[in-house]
Amino acid sequence: MRLQGKINNWDDDKGFGFVEQNGGGERAFVHIKAWKARFRRPTNGDVIIYELARENNNRLKAVNVQFSKDSRHSSKRGVSKQNSRFGHYFFIAFIGLLITSTALSKLPLIVPLYFLLMSVITFCVYAFDKSAARDGRWRTPESTLHIWSLIGGWPGALLAQNILRHKSSKASFKRVYKVTVLLNVGIIFWLHTAQGETVLHHAMALPYIAIVENTMLEFIHYLKQEISTLFVI
16 A cells, blocks of 8 residues: 655665654654655655555565655656557547548548648647747747647647647646547548538539649648758758
């Protein structure tokens, strides 16, 4: 059972002291080697998380020790990693859906091209805001970042959050971001319905759609050339 207590009578030269359990209970011996991982030396008054074990001389000792703050941070990091993995799987599933639907002629080519273009722009917007935050320049409002995600740039936003580590830990921002993702996914599924297919069919008949699609293809071709040039260099 994991217990919480406060260190007292700590002798830093010898590397040991005692811990008194919160709410009362028998105090236990604690040695510096009992820490699973630590980034500083213990001091009197530190709150720790630990387990109890009994030595051969029947004395209680603390084992598997962590500072209380480290334990909380470790828990948050674990949740963050789980969310990050889920985001990666969700991203891959969404891209797979777009590619499969396009290959099966369920969606026109302009749809995945649109998401790609919006994602590139959104990633750049995040990168600009990250740079501005670091240099103390004018920042991009969070509402603007959400708008770019809402209009199709959410995959680029996800990549920016993970690669640039920007806006990846603010809970209120992440909640709104998830709403923009769900709305985008909802639209894609709606486009697979009879009503959505009809609306998409009428939209594709408009002359400017072909112009937009060709422009996107030219832009993607340009990006490929630039990226290949970077790798050659």
